[in-house]
Amino acid sequence: MNKTQGDGGRGPGPMEVLREARTQLAELTGMTAESVSSFERTEDGWELEIEVLEVARVPDTMSLLASYQVSLDPEGVLTGYRRVHRYERGRAESRRPGGR
16 A cells, blocks of 8 residues: 555545555455445544445346445555445345344
8 A cells, every 4th residue: 555644644545545445355355346335434444335246247237236344454454344235236225224
């Protein structure tokens, strides 16, 4: 990760963390990280939810996407991830508590 201090010398800024989180998750899973739907700085680093293309289908509205909860340390290095929700791109579903 680029060592640019994005927030008063306390490590990378949000935009750098978002880019790096997407890149690291894609490298680990082999799947395309499409977007970041949430992120938060915590005492231990960063928590993000990243939307990932799991299975591409035709038409595209039938493709399977998933939300992954991703944890990063204060420097923006991915320390863990887990899938919390899976859905078809074209289907709007209400999410159950806990993101599942």
